[in-house]
Amino acid sequence: DVILRGDFDNSYEITVDYGIMDEVVSDLCDEKFGCTPVVICDENTRELFGHELVEKLAVKGVDPLLLTVPAGENSKSLDVFGSLLEAMLEAGITRQDVVVALGGGVVGDLSGYVAGSYMRGINFVQVPTTLLSQVDSAVGGKVAVNISGGKNYCGMFYQPRRVYSDISALDTLPEREILSGLGEVVKHGFIYDRDFVEFLRDNAEKVLKLDKEVMSRVVSRCCEIKADVVSRDEKEGGMRRILNYGHTVGHAIETFAGYKKSHGECVAYGMRIVARACSKAGILSGDDLELHDEVMDRLGLATGDIDIDPSLIMELMKRDKKVKQGAVVIVALDKLGHAVVREDFPLELIEAELKDLS
Ligand code: NAD
Ligand code: ZN
Numbered sequence: 001d002v003i004l005r006g007d008f009d010n011s012y013e014i015t016v017d018y019g020i021m022d023e024v025v026s027d028l029c030d031e032k033f034g035c036t037p038v039v040i041c042d043e044n045t046r047e048l049f050g051h052e053l054v055e056k057l058a059v060k061g062v063d064p065l066l067l068t069v070p071a072g073e074n075s076k077s078l079d080v081f082g083s084l085l086e087a088m089l090e091a092g093i094t095r096q097d098v099v100v101a102l103g104g105g106v107v108g109d110l111s112g113y114v115a116g117s118y119m120r121g122i123n124f125v126q127v128p129t130t131l132l133s134q135v136d137s138a139v140g141g142k143v144a145v146n147i148s149g150g151k152n153y154c155g156m157f158y159q160p161r162r163v164y165s166d167i168s169a170l171d172t173l174p175e176r177e178i179l180s181g182l183g184e185v186v187k188h189g190f191i192y193d194r195d196f197v198e199f200l201r202d203n204a205e206k207v208l209k210l211d212k213e214v215m216s217r218v219v220s221r222c223c224e225i226k227a228d229v230v231s232r233d234e235k236e237g238g239m240r241r242i243l244n245y246g247h248t249v250g251h252a253i254e255t256f257a258g259y260k261k262s263h264g265e266c267v268a269y270g271m272r273i274v275a276r277a278c279s280k281a282g283i284l285s286g287d288d289l290e291l292h293d294e295v296m297d298r299l300g301l302a303t304g305d306i307d308i309d310p311s312l313i314m315e316l317m318k319r320d321k322k323v324k325q326g327a328v329v330i331v332a333l334d335k336l337g338h339a340v341v342r343e344d345f346p347l348e349l350i351e352a353e354l355k356d357l358s
Helices: 021-029 043-059 078-090 105-120 131-137 167-172 175-192 194-202 204-208 212-232 239-244 247-256 263-280 286-299 310-323 347-357
Strands: 002-004 012-017 037-042 065-069 098-103 123-128 142-147 150-157 162-166 330-335 338-342
Touching: 012 212, 021 043, 021 098, 021 123, 021 162, 037 043, 037 105, 043 065, 043 098, 043 167, 065 078, 065 105, 078 105, 078 142, 098 105, 105 123, 105 131, 105 142, 105 150, 123 131, 131 175, 131 212, 162 167, 162 212, 167 212, 175 194, 175 204, 175 212, 175 239, 175 263, 175 286, 175 330, 175 338, 194 204, 194 212, 194 286, 204 212, 204 286, 212 239, 239 247, 239 330, 239 338, 247 263, 247 310, 247 330, 263 286, 263 330, 263 347, 286 330, 310 347
Parallel strands: 012 162, 037 065, 037 098, 098 123, 123 162
Antiparallel strands: 002 012, 142 150, 330 338
16 A cells, blocks of 8 residues: 655545445445445446446445546546536535546546545545556546636646555557557656656566566556655645656647547657757756667557648747746656756757657
């Protein structure tokens, strides 16, 4: 178990294992986190896990409220947020009850914002079912919905009481979603833990086969790293920004591609580009760049050229900066396993790498 401690009202546990849905059921029946569970799923996770969870709870005499949203990013909207709150009120949900997010990052971000807002905040438990949500979005307490002006622009910091990551859930995940999650997995190694990067390189085949032992270690280590970073800087004043490695460029590629490419894939390209630029700038050694690229090759991340317009990507990065009122912030690596936040990074080096890849 990873225990997330920090400057929060309460620390909480992240349990990573395979086949832990029964533990979720027994904790919910125990009313460990609240009386009536409000289980929020999307259409896919309802079929895969939602009905089963509800049945298991029913057998034990617990009658949860099951709420389903359409699958996909569009559900992270104020409309869907509002309709969930209305449905909970109508069902008589009180402050003593608990919201259970059963799904990927979309369900987690949306449900967390619902939990944090309903009657000024009720208990919240996360059961992340995608690799990306297990290694990233379910840890750290950022919850949000999108508004037309920007992604995640309406939200809050709201920590769950507990996170249950079931590795078995990954078995049904489409390859595209696995790769998206792996982008964030290697990121954690690149910014924080060289040994973990080597572990990923040496176990790449098992990772791609979703070997249970290996994936338990992978997910746990990512949670530890993210928890460590976040607990030092919950509200993102400084250190937390290193988690954005590959993201400044990645977001621009994501926007350019009209969100047709997965988030992790775009971040993977972002990391490749920044690492090469770091090496050209003389910050990152050639050996480190080699290992950086080798692990990504073995995992099948951001291999090959992509169809992008380099100058438009640069424009998008600068536009993003205007919104945030500051310089273009690039998270750079000064060695593999260590990141530095730079506001003065030579952007022309990034543009050159973009041209090289396109
Ligand atoms: P997602 O929640 O849309 O899930 C991807 C797809 O997989 C969906 O169609 C979903 O129904 C399906 N799915 C979920 N679990 C499954 C399973 N076990 N088997 C088969 N299919 C399954 O996307 P995601 O990649 O998990 O999350 C992306 C979201 O996370 C974005 O909105 C992003 O902004 C957010 N995010 C938040 C943070 C944070 O700190 N809060 C960090 C990173 C990303
Ligand atoms: Zn990300």
